Amino acid sequence: MAEFAWKSRSPLAHAVEPGRAGARAGAAGVTLTEIRDFALVQVMARRGTWAETARVAQQLWGIDAPGGPKAVFGQDVTLVGSGPDQFFVLSKGSSVQDPVEPLKQAFAGIASMTDQSDGRCMISLSGPRVRDTLAKFCSLDLHDSVFPVGAAAATSVDHSAVTLWRAPNADGGSPLYNLLVFTSFADSIWHLITESAAEYGAELGYAA
Amino acid sequence: MRISCPYCGERELGEFSYLGDASPKRPAVIAADGGVAPDAEDVFYDYVYLRDNVAGEMSEHWYHGGGCRSWLVVRRNTVSHEIKSVEIAAGAGARTGHPNQERANG
Numbered sequence: 001m002a003e004f005a006w007k008s009r010s011p012l013a014h015a016v017e018p019g020r021a022g023a024r025a026g027a028a029g030v031t032l033t034e035i036r037d038f039a040l041v042q043v044m045a046r047r048g049t050w051a052e053t054a055r056v057a058q059q060l061w062g063i064d065a066p067g068g069p070k071a072v073f074g075q076d077v078t079l080v081g082s083g084p085d086q087f088f089v090l091s092k093g094s095s096v097q098d099p100v101e102p103l104k105q106a107f108a109g110i111a112s113m114t115d116q117s118d119g120r121c122m123i124s125l126s127g128p129r130v131r132d133t134l135a136k137f138c139s140l141d142l143h144d145s146v147f148p149v150g151a152a153a154a155t156s157v158d159h160s161a162v163t164l165w166r167a168p169n170a171d172g173g174s175p176l177y178n179l180l181v182f183t184s185f186a187d188s189i190w191h192l193i194t195e196s197a198a199e200y201g202a203e204l205g206y207a208a
Numbered sequence: 209m210r211i212s213c214p215y216c217g218e219r220e221l222g223e224f225s226y227l228g229d230a231s232p233k234r235p236a237v238i239a240a241d242g243g244v245a246p247d248a249e250d251v252f253y254d255y256v257y258l259r260d261n262v263a264g265e266m267s268e269h270w271y272h273g274g275g276c277r278s279w280l281v282v283r284r285n286t287v288s289h290e291i292k293s294v295e296i297a298a299g300a301g302a303r304t305g306h307p308n309q310e311r312a313n314g
């Protein structure tokens with residue numbers, strides 16, 4: 001029997017055309033980057049075991065698990081709150097066959113895990129006009145005073161559920177937001193974002 | 209109308225879906241002798257189908273499907289739309305007490 005391995009391909013491979021889009025004058029107002037190299041696991045504490053789940057997270061990654069809509073940045077992982085007593089574990093390594101496997105033992109009996117790596121696309125947005133762009137399709141108040149670095153939200157964009165969080169500022173000092181979107185809606189949402197950013201001039205690309 | 213989800217904070221109405229009255233409780237239809245209570249059909253019909261049309265304050269189930277996916281109990285005035293309180297629906301959150309909790313706490 002022939003030996004073969006599935007080769008993963010981003011659902012946005014077709015949509016992302018690296019380069020400048022929209023207004024051409026001056027520096028790009030928005031930078032949109034599809035992040036391709038990531039593994040994503042959702043951890044959901046079982047009933048009454050949140051404290052234990054948080055303790056295991058502390059042991060594994062040396063950071064506090066987000067007990068609310070927050071993103072917590074560790075050395076190798078980012079933990080993003082996705083709902084009551086649940087969070088995403090985001091790490092590099094799209095080549096990892098099963099990112100749940102190394103966590104199974106530690107969370108055995110207290111939390112359930114699902115591999116979401118192939119279920120979501122990740123888009124990062126930055127640049128001086130990033131907030132004006134987001135304002136067109138996101139109903140949240142993203143002002144520094146209410147949505148600072150480390151703030152996260154489960155919300156809806158274009159009728160689709162997304163996870164949004166603010167990461168440490170981009171090079172150049174502009175805010176940087178990350179968006180996890182369902183793969184089957186990624187094409188449409190990428191289109192929505194690039195259209196919204198067009199008037200400010202957008203620099204599009206991907207990070208493998 | 210905006211609803212303050214206990215987990216997410218204040219969000220627009222479009223992120224929520226409405227289920228209805230949160231007050232009906234599943235009736236016990238087993239009689240003392242272990243058989244089915246004689247009025248079981250009536251009380252179950254009432255529980256499943258009959259609803260009061262409240263003009264004023266009532267408890268309602270709302271689902272935050274466009275956010276954290278929690279079921280909420282919202283106390284809302286159906287005339288003014290004023291919202292008095294919003295809580296995570298009992299039993300929906302992992303934080304709620306459960307027999308396993310004793311085992312977990314050790």
Ligand SMILES: [Zn+2]
Nearest residue numbers: 213216272276
């Ligand atoms: Zn919520």
